[in-house]
Amino acid sequence: MNALPDALRFPYEKAPAPGEVTKVADGLLWACLPLPFRLNHVNVWLLENEDGWTVIDTGCVTPQIKKCWEKLLADPMRGEPVRTLIATHGHVDHIGLAGWLVDRFGSEFVGTFGEWVWARLSHTRDVPGSNTEHHRFMRGHGFDDAGAELMLTSRHRFIDMSSTIPGAITEIRDGEIIRFGRRDWRVIVTRGHAFEHASFYCERDNILIAGDHLLPKITPVIAVYEMLPHADPLGDYLDSFAQFADIPEDVLVLPSHGRPYYGVHTRIRQLQEHHTERLDATITHLRKPQHALALSKTMFPHVEGPENVGFALGEVLAHINYLVHDGVVGAVSDEHGHVIYESLA
């Protein structure tokens, strides 16, 4: 690759205030919703059509976010209907109000099949088998019974921040061209942060709606969860960068968290470097055999609260599974039923 600039460029100084918008292109508005997590905001994109609006992502169910939507719907959107609602992926901060908006406007709900099914399973309490598997997973990776229960309770808090996921979807697939907001967009479906995350690239206007896949400041959570304990999401994520190879460096990237930026390939290189460093650190720490929870406390020493502990564990397991797939790390069970990992190199 040719020499890339070292830094990203941010064309906007700050995000729009809650309930307000910033125009980023003709008929394409940026709104920023407050989230009740350590990650305290999510961006949504409002695109004007001939007969109403296409909305990309929704935020989750909180009184503050619903208030923001009422303001957005009334003012910048002039009370015109949401004809189409598109979810980049099934995480609650992106899809949590989908049911609420779709019910209200009879909108067409658009997304990938995998994320829709995942969201319907994951944002429903007590799906048969799910709590038992979650408990088993947490116990195996180092939690005691009380700790595993606490993790389950914290997951329920997330579930309660989703309205009902719409019962039907218009499926989109990788490589398709779809039209919304008076533009044609190429659908780019990637694995890594989610199972079938959708980004949207408009070649004519050189805009990439990137969801959580290519965030400017933070690295997207790449994690292993109990539903697919042997998955290699980090391998999937690193492989996914090739899908952006033909997109110009000066594309305007619209991420779900943080500000719009220029420098997509610079950012991809930074993300690759970050994960290479974390993989090297994982190998080093696993010279001392240990379970994943112990390693996550070393790799994420400042993490607090069950939600963030869960993300840290999932991230550590993503790096471990990548190395296990590579044959660099081995796994054995100890007498407590914990999975103990060790570097083989």
Ligand SMILES: [Zn+2]
């Ligand atoms: Zn996400």
